[in-house]
Amino acid sequence: xxxxxxxxxxxxxxxxxxxxxxxxxxxxxxxxxxxxxxxxxxxxxxxxxxxxxxxxxxxxxxxxxxxxxxxxxxxxxxxxxxxxxxxxxxxxxxxxxxxxxxxxxxxxxxxxxxxxxxxxxxxxxxxxxxxxxxxxxxxxxxxxxxxxxxxxxxxxxxxxxxxxxxxxxxxxxxxxxxxxxxxxxxxxxxxxxxxxxxxxxxxxxxxxxxxxxxxxxxxxxxxxxxxxxxxxxxxxxxxxxxxxxxxxxxxxxxxxxxxxxxxxxxxxxxxxxxxxxxxxxxxxxxxxxxxxxxxxxxxxxxxxxxxxxxxxxxxxxxxxxxxxxxxxxxxxxxxxxxxxxxxxxxxxxxxxxxxxxxxxxxxxxxxxxxxxxxxxxxxxxxxxxxxxxxxxxxxxxxxxxxxxxxxxxxxxxxxxxxxxxxxxxxxxxxxxxxxxxxxxxxxxxxxxxxxxxxxxxxxxxxxxxxxxxxxxxxxxxxxxxxxxxxxxxxxxxxxxxxxxxxxxxxxxxxxxxxxxxxxxxxxxxxxxxxxxxxxxxxxxxxxxxxxxxxxxxxxxxxxxxxxxxxxxxxxxxxxxxxxxxxxxxxxxxxxxxxxxxxxxxxxxxxxxxxxxxxxxxxxxxxxxxxxxxxxxxxxxxxxxxxxxxxxxxxxxxxxxxxxxxxxxxxxxxxxxxxxxxxxxxxxxxxxxxxxxxxxxxxxxxxxxxxxxxxxxxxxxxxxxxxxxxxxx
Ligand code: ADP
Ligand code: MG
Numbered sequence: 001x002x003x004x005x006x007x008x009x010x011x012x013x014x015x016x017x018x019x020x021x022x023x024x025x026x027x028x029x030x031x032x033x034x035x036x037x038x039x040x041x042x043x044x045x046x047x048x049x050x051x052x053x054x055x056x057x058x059x060x061x062x063x064x065x066x067x068x069x070x071x072x073x074x075x076x077x078x079x080x081x082x083x084x085x086x087x088x089x090x091x092x093x094x095x096x097x098x099x100x101x102x103x104x105x106x107x108x109x110x111x112x113x114x115x116x117x118x119x120x121x122x123x124x125x126x127x128x129x130x131x132x133x134x135x136x137x138x139x140x141x142x143x144x145x146x147x148x149x150x151x152x153x154x155x156x157x158x159x160x161x162x163x164x165x166x167x168x169x170x171x172x173x174x175x176x177x178x179x180x181x182x183x184x185x186x187x188x189x190x191x192x193x194x195x196x197x198x199x200x201x202x203x204x205x206x207x208x209x210x211x212x213x214x215x216x217x218x219x220x221x222x223x224x225x226x227x228x229x230x231x232x233x234x235x236x237x238x239x240x241x242x243x244x245x246x247x248x249x250x251x252x253x254x255x256x257x258x259x260x261x262x263x264x265x266x267x268x269x270x271x272x273x274x275x276x277x278x279x280x281x282x283x284x285x286x287x288x289x290x291x292x293x294x295x296x297x298x299x300x301x302x303x304x305x306x307x308x309x310x311x312x313x314x315x316x317x318x319x320x321x322x323x324x325x326x327x328x329x330x331x332x333x334x335x336x337x338x339x340x341x342x343x344x345x346x347x348x349x350x351x352x353x354x355x356x357x358x359x360x361x362x363x364x365x366x367x368x369x370x371x372x373x374x375x376x377x378x379x380x381x382x383x384x385x386x387x388x389x390x391x392x393x394x395x396x397x398x399x400x401x402x403x404x405x406x407x408x409x410x411x412x413x414x415x416x417x418x419x420x421x422x423x424x425x426x427x428x429x430x431x432x433x434x435x436x437x438x439x440x441x442x443x444x445x446x447x448x449x450x451x452x453x454x455x456x457x458x459x460x461x462x463x464x465x466x467x468x469x470x471x472x473x474x475x476x477x478x479x480x481x482x483x484x485x486x487x488x489x490x491x492x493x494x495x496x497x498x499x500x501x502x503x504x505x506x507x508x509x510x511x512x513x514x515x516x517x518x519x520x521x522x523x524x525x526x527x528x529x530x531x532x533x534x535x536x537x538x539x540x541x542x543x544x545x546x547x548x549x550x551x552x553x554x555x556x557x558x559x560x561x562x563x564x565x566x567x568x569x570x571x572x573x574x575x576x577x578x579x580x581x582x583x584x585x586x587x588x589x590x591x592x593x594x595x596x597x598x599x600x601x602x603x604x605x606x607x608x609x610x611x612x613x614x615x616x617x618x619x620x621x622x623x624x625x626x627x628x629x630x631x632x633x634x635x636x637x638x639x640x641x642x643x644x645x646x647x648x649x650x651x652x653x654x655x656x657x658x659x660x661x662x663x664x665x666x667x668x669x670x671x672x673x674x675x676x677x678x679x680x681x682x683x684x685x686x687x688x689x690x691x692x693x694x695x696x697x698x699x700x701x702x703x704x705x706x707x708x709x710x711x712x713x714x715x716x717x718x719x720x721x722x723x724x725x726x727x728x
Contacts, residue, residue: 003620003717004232011228027278034082035281036075036156044074057152058211060192068150069120075156076105076118079167082158087118089126089148090168092183092483093133094593098313099173101128102166123169124150134596136589138179145176151184154310157280161321170310179586183485186581187306190492193579197499198351198359201378204506204516205371211354214492215472217302218312219286221343221480222319223294223331224266224727229719230329234612239605240333240398240481243697244612246705247339248722251293260289263727265326266296273322274298280318282311292340293725302348302472305492309485312345316481328727332481335401337721338701342402343480344409349491350472351375361471366448370520373447377425377524377531378502379473380415382494383466384531386575387413388555388566389494390466390475393487395563395594397601399479403558409465409477411563412549412556414536416464422537424450429528433521440518463540493579500578502527560598561686567591595686599676602689602697606673609700610666616717617704621659624711628652655710658703665703669696 032039041050049070056063063071079087088100107117127147135146148171156169173182180186191213198212230236235243262270270287277284283301290297300311316332323330335342351359359375362368383390391413394403403411417425427446431439461467465477478487502523509519533552538545549556557563566572568591576582582590628651635645642649676688708716 003715005229005717005719005723006714008226008228008232008719009723027274030275031278031283032281034158034160034279036078037281040078041074044078045071049074053152060153063124063152065120065124067120068124072118072120072123075123075167075169076116079156079158079165080105080116082165084158084165084167086164087122087167087169089128089150089171091148091171091173092313092485093173093181094136094183094590094597095134096481096483096597098317099128099133100166100168101126126171128173133173133181134593135175135181136592136596138175138177138181138585138589146173146181147176148173151188151306153188153304154307155281157314159280160276179583179589183309183483183489184306186489186586187309187485187492189581190489190496190579191306193496193581194351194492194499197496197503198353198375200503201374201499202353202359202371204374204520205367206353206355206357208355209353209357212351212359213353214305214488214495215302215350215352215358216305216308216484216488217300217348217472218308218484219297219299219346219348220312220315221290221295221297221345223292223333223336223343224269224296224323224328225294225331225724226727227324227327227329229724232719233724235605235608235718236329236331236336239601239608240331241336241401241605242338242721242724243605243609244617244701244704244708244718245338245721245724246708248720248725250722251340251725262287262289262296265328266727269323269326269328270296270298272325273319276318276322277315280311280314282315282318284315290341290343292337294727295341295343299346302350304352305349305488309483309488312484334396334398334479334481337725339721340725344402344476345478345480345482345484347475347478347484347487348469348472349475349488351495358471360468360473362450364451366444369447369450370444370517372450373424373428373524374502374520376421376468377527378498379495380417380531380534381502381527382491382498383413383415383473384534385498386490386494386571387534388557388563388569389490389572389575390487391477391555391557392563392566392572393490394475394477394479394482395557395560396479396482397560397598397605398481399477400558400560402479403477409463410540410545410556411558412540412545412554413465413477413534414540414549414554415473415534416461416467416537417535418461418468419537421450421468422535425528428521428525431521431525433518433525440515440521443521444517461537461540464536465540489581493575493581496579497575498527559690561595561683561690564591564594564598564686567594592682595682598686599682599689602694603673605697606669606689606693609697610670612718613662613666613700613704617707618659618662620715620717621655621707621711624715625652625655625659627712628655651710655707658707658710662700662703665696665700669693669700672696 049067052067053071086102086104088102091099093099105116105118107115109115125147127145151170151172154170156167159166159168172185174180174185194214195212199209202209202212274284284298285301286299288297319330362372428443431443433439467474475487478484505523506519509522510516568588573584573587576587628648632645632648672692676685676693679685679688
């Protein structure tokens, strides 16, 4: 019992006794109690300030310094009453996680007396020393200042840790020259774009619509492993995934984990983190086991997208923190284990209006169904026109293991509509709309029936990356660790562009004397024809689809460096400049950051594989090989002939061969890394890491995994899959 693995196995028995939460509240009792929400605002702000703040949030108006000062004061009093001692601007830099820099409320007044202070200025803007956040060359070190600016549309909250409480203020993060350095600011810009375009199109149907905003509900998948075992796996600790590990004799083939009974220990963790989430206003609704052993999922009620993204980011932080209390470690990586399913983040996306309508939900009248179809077809058009960019927005080293592997949605972007709606689109496509209004009337009759046909639309295609599920689209290709804002910003922007073009075409047709309905149907018909190749109702995992998609001319980017090229394509730059979401410089910088990110991830994994091979796996294998050799000698001493010792000899030789191969390939990998590091262009370096370095991760692992099932169990240094995956 020498290895860390063996000690950890002994330790987990202690963790299994983790206690249930002391008390269970009704969720509604504690919902939002740590949020500076409307209730808290009414209590801590004067009625005038409360009104002007809400107005500013609703209409997106600026906030005057005086209002900011008074809001800051109210927020401070509320936070102090909650026990907070510090405040921080809370933001989402391009590292993928959230960032905070805490300042104390503590201050000294003119008489040198200690007071608690929080100014309007401190609420509205801060200058974090941000020179070490990814910036893609936007900030030179001499102008290293970036600043964070308050986003009043996402309410402040108090985060609690055993050592104290902190007031967190959601903010954007931009460079001193105004370029975005985070996920939130482009998302907010995309909201403005889709609102403007959406409201304009809504006017054809309902003059009362003055606001359109995307909604998002994120299903979050994750794995849980015992912390003691997690700590004994440097690959999990440093890269988030297992770089070695032979599959357990039993993986997910029995299909008994999905929706199975939640283990008690996991249940205790879930209850605990859900309660924390409720207090922070995160409306969690669903929890269940996922397909792979040790894999779980949670999902909230959907919310306005900016809030939903903030909540998902906060949720990930929260899960990691709270799991520790239960002796568990959360794995948010897209593919923590080879051979079992990876994790994604299903982004359920729709558009809602100030009148309470879901624009992707059909209504009762033909007119409202035409409105539904308008947004539905425009969403397909948006997805079609920028499918490569959507693929780029979800690309990461982690997600590469998922997309294109035989489990998650394929790397080919296609949309699933369900049989009934496909048929409706086919009918419209066939309509001879040029001649007379008769066709328009008959099609409107068809459209009238949509709600009935959708009622029994139970179509569920789990293999599609972008599926319509009755009243929303579900983008399933987003990686479990990523910030949803990246993909959602693209989808919103593409939708804005599509709707704007649609409006222009419909207006033109109306100007040419068409009826409004006729004009709308005609442009929809055009879009339906133009987007056909992106529609696919079949099995997205099959080889036939790969061939069919290639025939249709759909892209199939299997690796991140290739996929990311679409970020800087002509159509992308046009899209973002037109919608005002990214400047050319910003998107170039972001492309650079994503490439750097990819390089660093592979570099870390490669170093880890080298180190663990030479310092843990090879030594264990050598020790066992030595034992085999001793035993061979012993057999000889006992007078056994070569024939009866043959299989032991083969074992010793096999081990020796794997050892040699590992040592040799580790050195080759190091040289490949060295060569890649000398490349100047980031794009080319990423390609070199992808083509020259990454393959060694697989081949070295292959030898190690074979050794794992040959070498003495007690000598094996890393916790095994069978130990990691089955929580009790
Ligand atoms: P499933 O997709 O498995 O049928 P649900 O219907 O519960 O599951 O939805 C999954 C997620 O989709 C939930 O987070 C839910 O809140 C969200 N969702 C439902 N309606 C909308 C909508 N109009 N806009 C955005 N998300 C939505
Ligand atoms: Mg779903």
